[in-house]
Amino acid sequence: MQSAISSPLYSVSKLNREIRALLERGFTNIQLTGEISNFIAAASGHWYFSLKDDKAQVKAAMWRGNNRYARFRPDNGAQVLVTARVSVYEPRGEYQLIVEHIEPAGEGLLKQQFEALKMRLAAEGLFSASHKRPMPAQIHRVGIVTSATGAAIKDILTVLKRRAPQLEVVIYPCLVQGVEAPSQIAQKIALANARNEVDVLIVGRGGGSLEDLWSFNEEVVARAIFASQLPIISAVGHEIDTTISDYVADLRAPTPSAAAELVCPDQHQLLTRLNSLTQALVHAWKVHLNQKQAQLTSQIHQLQLLHPERQLQQQQQRLDECLARLQRAAVGVIARHAKQLDNLSFRLHKQAPNLKLIQFQHQHNALSERLERAIGQHLDAHNKRLALLSAQLNSVSPLQVLARGYSITKQDEIVIKNVSEIDQSKPLVTDLVDGQIISHIASISTKS
Template sequence: MFSKSSKAVYTVSRLNREIRTLLEQGFASLILTGEISNFITPASGHWYFSLKDDKAQIKAAMWRGNNRNQSYHPANGAQVTVKARVSLYEPRGDYQLIVEHMEPAGEGQLKQEFDALKMRLAAEGLFSSVHKQPLPQNINRIGVITSATGAAIKDILTVLKRRAPQLEVIIYPAMVQGKEAHLHLINQIDLANARDEVDVLILGRGGGSLEDLWCFNHEQLARAIYKSELPIVSAVGHEIDTTISDYVADVRAATPSAAAELVSPNTQELHNKVTQLVNRLSNAFKHDIADKRALAMQLQHRLNLCHPRNQLNQKSQRLDELSIALQQAMRNRLYQQERALNNLTPRLMRQSPDKKLATANHMLAQLQARLKQAMQHQLQQANNNLAMQASRLDSVSPLNVLARGYSITKNEKNRVVKSISDVKKDDILVTELVDGAIHSRVVG
């Protein structure tokens, strides 16, 4: 049995409340990075999610007052950096983060911007093969837009010298990295089109990080490539690097060296390529027919699935599921409300005003009786005190002294004469008696 003198008796709510206070006071605002999971946005407008890494996770909440100013809207799987404070959700005892600000983490933001721009330009048709120009059959002069001192121009010139030394090369030097690089690239594309002195353009640079290649993901550059009258071969980075310029260009080469090979003819390679193309065309024709037949069957199957009857059946089934779920939720809610009402009724009865009113009336009667008794006591004391003071005042009254045969003599200055030295000849004196005053003159 527990000792009755024990002072450390906690309720669950008190324990959670004190733990929450310790957590919030013990940790200042933290900067964390992790992956979003279990992201939900209820009708309240708050965000609830988990922030995790490869070894652990923690629940988090971002209130509507903070997230409504966010330009970035997260999704499951996104890598983010958050500013948050540590807290505890008292009703469940869950340790959680209260997020105050959120932004994409590192390169993840650039990747998201890349994907968003890619989808938007694709929707506008900038990547469509309909708008792509084929490379000229006879190429005599090649324009290269890149850094004049980079590795890319060296690789391109080396390949062209080996494969087709007769070709002329015109270099349009431009910045290929930095905030203003896309403007340099656009100016050189416009310049090459204005001069119209080459048959094809190679646009590119060597490899690098996503930040290094970011100028080739600029929307203005993509639209300049799209509007170019000259066919453009994009050769940005290494084989694994992909940019918006690659998608919108007429031809994409894996590397600058590969771009040089694409635009430079080779007699033996051309012969072999023609033979390969004939074979590929024949095989492609056969495969295309097979693919078209398979596609026709798939479309027929999809058409059957999209029949209005099937759609109605599925919608009806979904409606039934939602109806059942709604009924169950209503029953659960009603049951919870009934339980809450049953719990509150005894408490309401205990808080009835009748008992409190009777107690208050009894206390009022007692206070009235005490007030009346106190007032009577105070009045009696005041009367006794008044009589005592009147008696004392009467005992020292000058009238009483005069009534016993005494008198008071004053001079013209209304000063009491106490000695014969206080008067001189011809002074006027006033002697007050109990029943009047006598005026006299000093004669000697």
């Protein structure tokens, strides 16, 4: 009895209040996963729901100030990961979780991350068709970025060996699953571009769960594919699987085997092209032979023209002609010089050459000076007169009148001054500054 009296006396509200304080001090910022049930979005904006697993459940509340930052709206049955503190709803004495952050758990979280990255990369233009590189018309060497021991490489090699055994294959082995897989895939894509030894690159792996294929949803892989100068075919999983790599790649194949078929040349097209090339080669060879035959015929003709015997004959004929001309020229020159010599000898005997030469030189100099002055004066006078006449002529030139916007109308080369001078049956010719206008008269009106 004494013990009961010494124990503190609690009211129900006080007990709930102290339990709430105790729980909130002991369980702050905890994380837990569970399934959403009994979800209610109240008119106030708050969310109320239960979080359960296969053995128990707990009530939870997420206030409006926190849930407005949530990246998704939870539904019943959704697996979630929450960050919360433990509290007590005092009026009913029920403990509950006060959720401060919520996000999808497991595959739901991956899908959320997938959609977020997809939207961001699409906004940056990584999926734009304008950045897609076309597949090369002729493929001789194929690069493959995948696991060296997986099913994908076996399927690709089997298809290539069956459909196009002539194709060369370069394998860039890497992990396709796990923490290190994304960086290895990106490194192998960069390595293939640096080597530049293949015509097209297949990047992919076989099927699996969303977690198994997640390496091909990583941003580092998407940006490596976008930066590649080599055309890339994405071949990840099965036909129903879609990854970020499929959106960024230049071409998407539903399976690795389908990717191998895409790089295999069509046998019918190859045969058609081979026949076309063969015909073109035969035609080109015939044209080449005809050209060479024509060149040979021309060269034989030129060789005949340039034969030494013919050249000697022509040179001998030219030599004979030159000798004859030289003889005639020599005789003429000798005769002229002999005659000049006789004349000079006669004149020399008649006059004293030195005195005459001096006199003639003085006269020549004087006359030259007078002639130069006279010519200069005469040219100056004529130039001035010519300039004056040109100015006068230009001032009265019809072309100057025309240049000011006037025109001259003629009929039969006669300038028309009055309407009465016009013969309506004949055309009029109007001279402008830069051409003529020929008019036919429809009617004539006169000023009243």
